[in-house]
Amino acid sequence: MTKPPKKPRVLISDKMDPNAAKIFEERGCDVDVITGETLEDLKARIGEYDGLAIRSSTKVTPEILDAATNLKVIGRAGIGVDNVDIPYASSKGVVVMNTPFGNSITTAEHAVAMMFALARQIPQANARTQAGEWPKNDFMGVELTGKTLGLIGAGNIGSIVAARAQGLRMKVIAFDPFLTEERAVEIGVEKVDLDTLLGRADFITLHTPLTDETRNILSAENIAKTKQGVRIVNCARGGLIDEAALAEALDSGQVAGAALDVFQTEPAKESPLFGKPNFICTPHLGASTTEAQVNVALQVAEQMADYLVNGGVTNALNMPSLSAEEAPKLKPYMGLAENLGSLVGQLAHGNLTKISIEREGAAAELSGKPIEGAVLAGLMRQYSDTVNMVNAPYLAKERGLDIRSIRHEKEGAYNTLIRVTVGTEQGDRSVAGTLFGADAPRLVEMFGVRIEAELNGHMLYIVNEDAPGFIGRIGSLLGENGINIGTFNLGRRGTGGEALLLLSVDQPIPQSVVDKACALEGVKTVMPLAF
Numbered sequence: 270m271t272k273p274p275k276k277p278r279v280l281i282s283d284k285m286d287p288n289a290a291k292i293f294e295e296r297g298c299d300v301d302v303i304t305g306e307t308l309e310d311l312k313a314r315i316g317e318y319d320g321l322a323i324r325s326s327t328k329v330t331p332e333i334l335d336a337a338t339n340l341k342v343i344g345r346a347g348i349g350v351d352n353v354d355i356p357y358a359s360s361k362g363v364v365v366m367n368t369p370f371g372n373s374i375t376t377a378e379h380a381v382a383m384m385f386a387l388a389r390q391i392p393q394a395n396a397r398t399q400a401g402e403w404p405k406n407d408f409m410g411v412e413l414t415g416k417t418l419g420l421i422g423a424g425n426i427g428s429i430v431a432a433r434a435q436g437l438r439m440k441v442i443a444f445d446p447f448l449t450e451e452r453a454v455e456i457g458v459e460k461v462d463l464d465t466l467l468g469r470a471d472f473i474t475l476h477t478p479l480t481d482e483t484r485n486i487l488s489a490e491n492i493a494k495t496k497q498g499v500r501i502v503n504c505a506r507g508g509l510i511d512e513a514a515l516a517e518a519l520d521s522g523q524v525a526g527a528a529l530d531v532f533q534t535e536p537a538k539e540s541p542l543f544g545k546p547n548f549i550c551t552p553h554l555g556a557s558t559t560e561a562q563v564n565v566a567l568q569v570a571e572q573m574a575d576y577l578v579n580g581g582v583t584n585a586l587n588m589p590s591l592s593a594e595e596a597p598k599l600k601p602y603m604g605l606a607e608n609l610g611s612l613v614g615q616l617a618h619g620n621l622t623k624i625s626i627e628r629e630g631a632a633a634e635l636s637g638k639p640i641e642g643a644v645l646a647g648l649m650r651q652y653s654d655t656v657n658m659v660n661a662p663y664l665a666k667e668r669g670l671d672i673r674s675i676r677h678e679k680e681g682a683y684n685t686l687i688r689v690t691v692g693t694e695q696g697d698r699s700v701a702g703t704l705f706g707a708d709a710p711r712l713v714e715m716f717g718v719r720i721e722a723e724l725n726g727h728m729l730y731i732v733n734e735d736a737p738g739f740i741g742r743i744g745s746l747l748g749e750n751g752i753n754i755g756t757f758n759l760g761r762r763g764t765g766g767e768a769l770l771l772l773s774v775d776q777p778i779p780q781s782v783v784d785k786a787c788a789l790e791g792v793k794t795v796m797p798l799a800f
Contacts, residue, residue: 368569374429431457483509
């Protein structure tokens with residue numbers, strides 16, 4: 270009796286809604302909930318698990334990733350992944366996912382609440398009223414109606430804030446390099462450059478990740494460009510604002526008020542902003558609602574289980590998305606693509622400089638990124654024994670490989686075709702393959718020669734002069750050395766010209782046999798292959 274397949278194991282290392290563990294179990298995973306561990310405890314334990322579900326407390330460092338010998342996916346229940354070393358995870362072949370939409374409404378609502386609090390000085394008025402004062406004449410607010418809101422970042426959360434602001438009859442302008450004119454019209458905002466936004470906005474809210482490009486986007490220089498009396502809200506990421514420069518602008522009156530939910534250093538025990546009468550803050554509460562906490566926990570469990578059980582990839586930060594419905598359809602193409610990448614990687618001579626991946630016919634209608642990742646995984650396996658679709662692009666770029674993906678809408682000689690071409694010091698080398706039926710991958714062209722072959726197991730590649738008697742000689746050689754031939758695939762450039770031979774055999778071919786094959790009359794190249 271065959272044993273049932275081993276279930277993927279998942280560790281939940283931060284506190285999250287208990288229904289997340291139930292989802293993992295219902296979808297075919299074994300799950301342990303162990304929170305509050307030290308770095309050393311986690312390091313000792315993590316090697317047992319295929320998946321790690323976290324919030325913000327667990328720090329996934331290179332040290333943890335080195336110990337995570339079986340880890341396939343990290344799921345962050347929330348948006349920010351500052352606590353995960355994504356480049357190192359990518360180099361280890363670990364998918365990193367987040368849940369960008371589970372707390373979008375909650376975070377957007379918090380930003381709007383901060384705008385109201387700034388406009389009417391609600392925290393300050395509340396504090397003094399509860400202290401027994403009646404400071405009715407000390408708090409003159411401003412209306413939001415008719416004011417201009419400037420969004421720095423108009424993605425999912427920014428667009429929700431825009432919709433709420435439009436309901437308050439605010440005019441919304443937005444700076445976002447990725448915002449298209451069509452999308453701007455769709456969400457009802459005016460797309461502007463950053464300087465224009467700074468000069469026109471009465472309120473500025475930030476809704477962008479922290480990257481090298483966005484760090485200190487509200488620097489001292491940019492704060493000086495703002496409209497006199499602007500009010501600034503940040504519920505996105507700490508580090509987007511120069512906090513010392515903002516404190517000076519609050520003192521000078523350039524900025525009438527600021528509200529921060531996030532700080533450059535958290536927990537924020539001290540800040541140049543603390544104590545300013547026109548400053549309000551909260552301790553990173555943007556996602557802190559009952560609904561959001563439930564949503565992100567359930568979402569991360571669904572995404573991780575989908576990947577571990579079915580191969581679906583959703584909201585990954587270091588790999589193209591691939592739904593569970595798409596995965597079965599793409600699987601044979603990805604198998605073909607990986608074999609083609611492996612073939613050209615084994616046969617190409619010299620340092621590779623570039624690779625192009627072309628898709629024709631039915632293959633052109635599919636998502637190109639998973640196919641590209643599969644080709645690179647096959648190719649880079651010649652350089653690393655731990656490569657997969659996640660770290661293959663990372664390894665390829667690390668080696669300086671120029672990667673190009675080309676889609677041809679017109680169908681060629683085959684209903685579907687994938688062609689892989691690598692550039693070497695000796696020139697370009699190209700192989701192509703197709704699918705016979707729905708799931709039977711075949712090589713159909715090799716270095717410009719038509720040849721049909723399955724790529725699997727142990728194979729022998731030979732280039733020889735097309736002459737009578739050669740097939741008999743190579744067959745005899747292999748037979749004399751106890752090597753059984755599985756399939757025999759031939760192609761040639763023309764009568765009496767160069768011929769290609771691909772043999773599948775039942776076991777690895779010793780180097781001594783390779784040397785004897787090289788010594789046969791008319792042989793130019795002999796190379797063992799493995800798939």
